[in-house]
Amino acid sequence: MPIVELQHVRKVYDTKVAVEDLSFTIEPGTMFGLLGPNGSGKTSSIRMMIGITVPDSGTVSLFGQPFTRTALARVGYLPEERGLYKKMNVMDQLVFLGQLHGLSASVASKRAHLWCEKLAITEAISKKTEDLSKGMQQKIQFISTLLHDPDLILMDEPFSGLDPVNAVLLMDTLLDLRKQGKAILFSTHRMDQVEKLCDSIALIHRGHLVLSGSMRQIKSSYPRNRVVIHFEGDEGFLRHPSVESLKRYNGTAEIKLRPSATLADDAQSLLAQAIAHARVTRFEVMAPTLEEIFIEKVQQESPAANGRETTRVAPAGVLIDA
Amino acid sequence: MHNVWLIARREYLERIRTRGFIVTTVLIPLIMAGFIFGSAFAGSKSKSDAHIAVVSSDMQLVLDLQAQLQQERPSRATQPAKRPHITVDAMNPGPDTRTILGQELDAGDLDGYLWIAPAPAATPDARPSFAFTPQSSAQDSLKSTLADALGTVLMRERLTHRGIVAADADTMLQPIDIETVHSPKHVDPDSAGVSITVLFFLMYFVIMLYGMNVARSIIEEKTSRIFEVMLATIRPEEMMAGKILGVGSVGLTQVGIWLVAVLLYGSSFAARVGAGNIHIGLRPAQIVYFFIYFLLGYLFYSSIAAALGAMTNSEQELQQLNMFLVLPLAFCFVVLHSVLTSPDGNLARVLALIPPFTPLLMYLRVSLGHPAAWEVALSMLLTSASIVAIIWVTSRIYRVGVLMYGKRPNLPEILRWLKYS
Numbered sequence: 001m002p003i004v005e006l007q008h009v010r011k012v013y014d015t016k017v018a019v020e021d022l023s024f025t026i027e028p029g030t031m032f033g034l035l036g037p038n039g040s041g042k043t044s045s046i047r048m049m050i051g052i053t054v055p056d057s058g059t060v061s062l063f064g065q066p067f068t069r070t071a072l073a074r075v076g077y078l079p080e081e082r083g084l085y086k087k088m089n090v091m092d093q094l095v096f097l098g099q100l101h102g103l104s105a106s107v108a109s110k111r112a113h114l115w116c117e118k119l120a121i122t123e124a125i126s127k128k129t130e131d132l133s134k135g136m137q138q139k140i141q142f143i144s145t146l147l148h149d150p151d152l153i154l155m156d157e158p159f160s161g162l163d164p165v166n167a168v169l170l171m172d173t174l175l176d177l178r179k180q181g182k183a184i185l186f187s188t189h190r191m192d193q194v195e196k197l198c199d200s201i202a203l204i205h206r207g208h209l210v211l212s213g214s215m216r217q218i219k220s221s222y223p224r225n226r227v228v229i230h231f232e233g234d235e236g237f238l239r240h241p242s243v244e245s246l247k248r249y250n251g252t253a254e255i256k257l258r259p260s261a262t263l264a265d266d267a268q269s270l271l272a273q274a275i276a277h278a279r280v281t282r283f284e285v286m287a288p289t290l291e292e293i294f295i296e297k298v299q300q301e302s303p304a305a306n307g308r309e310t311t312r313v314a315p316a317g318v319l320i321d322a
Numbered sequence: 323m324h325n326v327w328l329i330a331r332r333e334y335l336e337r338i339r340t341r342g343f344i345v346t347t348v349l350i351p352l353i354m355a356g357f358i359f360g361s362a363f364a365g366s367k368s369k370s371d372a373h374i375a376v377v378s379s380d381m382q383l384v385l386d387l388q389a390q391l392q393q394e395r396p397s398r399a400t401q402p403a404k405r406p407h408i409t410v411d412a413m414n415p416g417p418d419t420r421t422i423l424g425q426e427l428d429a430g431d432l433d434g435y436l437w438i439a440p441a442p443a444a445t446p447d448a449r450p451s452f453a454f455t456p457q458s459s460a461q462d463s464l465k466s467t468l469a470d471a472l473g474t475v476l477m478r479e480r481l482t483h484r485g486i487v488a489a490d491a492d493t494m495l496q497p498i499d500i501e502t503v504h505s506p507k508h509v510d511p512d513s514a515g516v517s518i519t520v521l522f523f524l525m526y527f528v529i530m531l532y533g534m535n536v537a538r539s540i541i542e543e544k545t546s547r548i549f550e551v552m553l554a555t556i557r558p559e560e561m562m563a564g565k566i567l568g569v570g571s572v573g574l575t576q577v578g579i580w581l582v583a584v585l586l587y588g589s590s591f592a593a594r595v596g597a598g599n600i601h602i603g604l605r606p607a608q609i610v611y612f613f614i615y616f617l618l619g620y621l622f623y624s625s626i627a628a629a630l631g632a633m634t635n636s637e638q639e640l641q642q643l644n645m646f647l648v649l650p651l652a653f654c655f656v657v658l659h660s661v662l663t664s665p666d667g668n669l670a671r672v673l674a675l676i677p678p679f680t681p682l683l684m685y686l687r688v689s690l691g692h693p694a695a696w697e698v699a700l701s702m703l704l705t706s707a708s709i710v711a712i713i714w715v716t717s718r719i720y721r722v723g724v725l726m727y728g729k730r731p732n733l734p735e736i737l738r739w740l741k742y743s
Contacts, residue, residue, distance in 0.1 A: 014738065052553045052725070069557070077554035083547030088336060096332050100325060100555045144551070 001064040003028050003152050003183035004049060009058035011044055018044040020207045026183050033198035034187040037298060041207040042187040043080060046154050050077055073102045076150035080157045082141050086130040093129060094144055101148035108147060115143040135166055142170060155186040159193060171197060191291035203297060210297045222287045225263055227255040227270060233278035240273055242266035325556040329564025337572045347576050350527060372464055375411040377419055378438035384412040390471040427457050436468060518689045525616050525682060526651055532573040533623040533647055536566060537640055540631030549724045558721040566624050573620060608689045618705045619681025623647055629716040632723030633731055650678035665691025675701050677708040
């Protein structure tokens with residue numbers, strides 16, 4: 001039974017189509033990445049999953065049932081725009097938010113203390129929220145999302161603005177939760193995080209789903225045509241015939257090989273030439289990174305979308321608004 | 323319902339703990355008390371002493387007038403503050419009398435002088451002419467006090483001329499005093515009027531203050547982006563209801579504290595300040611009606627304020643819109659005098675039935691006038707109905723508005739929001 005199921009969801013605001021024919025499912029015990037450029041409809045989709053807005057058409061199901069507000073007691077939501085009551089004491093705030101999710105005051109307080117210990121912010125408990133650093137406030141918000149032990153956790157850009165130590169701490173927490181069988185959806189621009197954490201993804205662009213499925217499936221559907229070489233010395237070998245395009249960084253080259261039936265052999269011959277001319281410290285053949293897939297997909301979509309919005313000049317020289 | 327209670331409780335506890343609450347609880351009554359007792363005190367003080375000069379060639383007239391003005395009236399002795407004590411200097415007109423008197427006026431030694439010129443012809447009915455020159459800061463009532471006294475003196479003189487014995491004339495001219503006897507049900511209307519006016523001001527201030535508080539706290543939640551967290555669990559309607567109830571309870575608590583304080587200490591405080599004639603004469607019904615109309619007024623205006631808060635993004639933007647709150651309330655102030663003087667007049671009867679004005683004006687009518695029962699019932703019904711309508715509109719604006727950041731919506735956009743489900 002999928003935890004979340006969106007079917008042909010469509011949402012239109014005044015002048016803008018926010019989401020169009022969006023369908024995907026999230027299974028229990030998975031980490032789901034919702035990806036897309038700014039303004040692509042990620043937040044709109046998440047808002048429809050928790051009933052802040054209602055789709056114009058299509059259905060949203062949570063826990064195998066059509067959406068009802070009672071299901072919200074099992075959902076934890078961390079919005080992109082973080083918000084806490086600034087003047088409120090941290091513990092009062094956590095207990096209040098826990099109570100809104102149906103916990104009793106004593107249970108909420110007990111769990112809040114446990115979580116604060118786990119995330120190493122016990123010293124913040126007695127303080128006012130506005131006296132905390134931004135990272136600490138973010139942890140408090142993170143705790144408030146998880147306090148009622150939700151089965152579905154929705155996080156909009158959970159790691160933005162965190163230092164690496166705290167980002168890793170929160171990632172590990174999320175991985176723990178996944179192990180407990182929770183379904184976790186998070187949206188992000190950081191593709192390295194997605195590759196590391198996610199079991200499956202959905203990539204949306206301009207409100208349309210452009211790519212979805214399990215991480216492994218998606219990766220295996222792309223040929224292993226990327227080569228990364230770290231080297232010192234002459235870079236003449238980069239003019240190898242099988243190189244279609246390349247990016248040069250300091251001591252590093254990222255190469256895309258020309259499509260061919262014998263990609264593995266092409267890579268071997270490139271390696272041989274490289275060793276002949278330079279000192280190679282690393283050589284890796286791999287499928288395109290998610291970032292590359294992302295950029296490629298978005299770029300594929302864009303010209304078509306742009307074409308629809310521009311004005312054409314008819315042969316007679318009359319402007320037609322398309 | 324549980325969520326509404328949680329929101330309201332948070333709102334209430336967080337507000338009641340702030341320094342702002344304590345400060346306004348103490349300051350507002352102090353300001354109002356200062357205002358009321360200050361003016362009462364100033365009034366009683368300026369009345370108590372007056373020093374005038376009377377210039378006339380007819381010394382008998384001056385002496386009679388002096389006696390009349392300084393005469394104690396036994397029935398008024400209980401309220402000495404109301405009776406000015408007037409010292410009269412008698413003077414004969416001389417060539418430089420006016421200059422001397424003018425200097426004394428300037429120096430502040432005199433509050434005014436009365437110049438009596440003899441009657442032009444010697445007919446028995448001819449009166450002398452009187453000219454009173456007051457000092458600029460002198461009491462307005464001085465002139466009428468003088469006119470009263472002069473009237474009595476001249477009347478007595480004429481009566482004696484016509485052969486009536488002086489003692490009889492005195493008896494005839496004895497001023498009539500109507501003593502006010504309080505029935506247990508109807509307190510002295512003067513002091514009731516003062517108390518009701520104080521309550522009117524209180525209602526005005528508290529509705530305004532807490533209406534703005536609702537709007538401000540919505541803006542605060544919008545800027546701190548707490549809304550999205552909240553909306554993930556509860557409905558916007560619940561949030562709005564909780565907020566209005568919570569903030570309103572703070573207002574009620576504050577008014578309750580004031581009322582208890584006034585009932586416990588008010589009379590003794592007033593007596594100590596020296597304005598003993600102002601006492602708190604309120605019927606229980608007047609207090610009950612106060613709370614009913616306060617609640618109606620608060621709900622009416624705070625729902626409007628909630629919509630204003632949801633539509634705006636900052637205090638500055640709110641300032642541009644708060645005329646929707648201030649204008650109808652201020653209008654009640656404009657008509658306050660006419661309603662106070664004739665609480666059952668046509669103007670008062672019509673205005674008190676118009677919902678934005680009902681809470682303040684119908685309260686005045688109920689307390690000071692005699693509105694028909696159907697008028698009271700209708701006023702409550704109309705106001706309740708419009709509150710329901712406003713909340714319906716507001717909750718729609720609220721639902722969309724709280725998630726809108728950026729530019730302030732224009733009217734067509736707001737109308738479109740009403741259609742969103």
